[in-house]
Amino acid sequence: VALRPLRVRDGPAWRAVRERNRDWLRPWEATSPDGSVDVPSFRSMVRRLQREARLGLTMPFVVTYEGPLVGQLNVGGITWGSFRSAHVGYWIDQAYAGRGIMPLSLALVTDHLLLRTGLHRVEVNIRPENTASVRVVEKLGYRDEGLRLRMLHIDGDWRDHRSFALTVEELPPDGLVAAWRARSHSGP
Numbered sequence: 197v198a199l200r201p202l203r204v205r206d207g208p209a210w211r212a213v214r215e216r217n218r219d220w221l222r223p224w225e226a227t228s229p230d231g232s233v234d235v236p237s238f239r240s241m242v243r244r245l246q247r248e249a250r251l252g253l254t255m256p257f258v259v260t261y262e263g264p265l266v267g268q269l270n271v272g273g274i275t276w277g278s279f280r281s282a283h284v285g286y287w288i289d290q291a292y293a294g295r296g297i298m299p300l301s302l303a304l305v306t307d308h309l310l311l312r313t314g315l316h317r318v319e320v321n322i323r324p325e326n327t328a329s330v331r332v333v334e335k336l337g338y339r340d341e342g343l344r345l346r347m348l349h350i351d352g353d354w355r356d357h358r359s360f361a362l363t364v365e366e367l368p369p370d371g372l373v374a375a376w377r378a379r380s381h382s383g384p
């Protein structure tokens with residue numbers, strides 16, 4: 197499992213995965229509150245994310261598994277000053293679900309943000325119905341911060357979200373990746 201920056205030349209692979217997974221992703225996808233159904237082209241989405249990345253506001257990653265692109269993980273809302281916080285969103289190709297790829301990806305990014313980048317807090321917001329995603333943060337020890345009503349416009353309406361977060365003080369001594377690996381190798 198590896199993470200690397202999203203690039204314009206990921207277009208064909210990204211579009212193919214998204215096309216195959218349209219129904220799988222729809223209930224969890226951000227939508228426009230003003231009802232606009234204009235989806236930006238892949239190229240303009242990447243260019244916008246790259247502009248925001250240069251400003252230090254976002255880190256758009258693709259998730260690869262043994263080479264090919266299998267998902268996406270975006271760090272957004274990076275805020276410095278006295279907050280030093282960011283939020284993370286992610287999805288994976290249904291064909292690769294259930295193998296622990298996203299927990300490891302989120303562990304990699306959490307360690308990067310809290311131990312290398314110097315942020316203090318990482319947040320993940322999840323619809324309560326999304327039990328698979330709740331499992332991802334639970335497995336990594338993210339703390340439940342409660343329910344935020346009508347927080348994000350998802351799949352055509354304002355949806356409640358559960359917020360999960362970690363601050364640097366809560367990280368295991370060697371970081372989340374080490375803890376995840378130890379846990380994965382200690383099974384029956």
Ligand SMILES: CC(C)(COP(=O)(O)OP(=O)(O)OC[C@H]1O[C@@H](n2cnc3c(N)ncnc32)[C@H](O)[C@@H]1OP(=O)(O)O)[C@@H](O)C(=O)NCCC(=O)NCCS
Pocket residue numbers: 220221224285286287288289290292293294295296297298299321322323326327328329331332
């Ligand atoms: C949420 C998501 C990223 C999880 O990624 P993942 O790499 O499959 O994570 P895991 O392997 O840890 O599996 C998480 C849970 O998915 C469920 N799961 C297991 N195998 C599965 C499969 N083949 N298909 C679907 N779900 C499966 C299980 O409930 C599992 O929890 P468990 O390990 O306690 O049994 C992925 O399900 C996904 O992309 N869903 C659609 C988009 C989405 O919900 N994004 C997040 C929005 S907040």
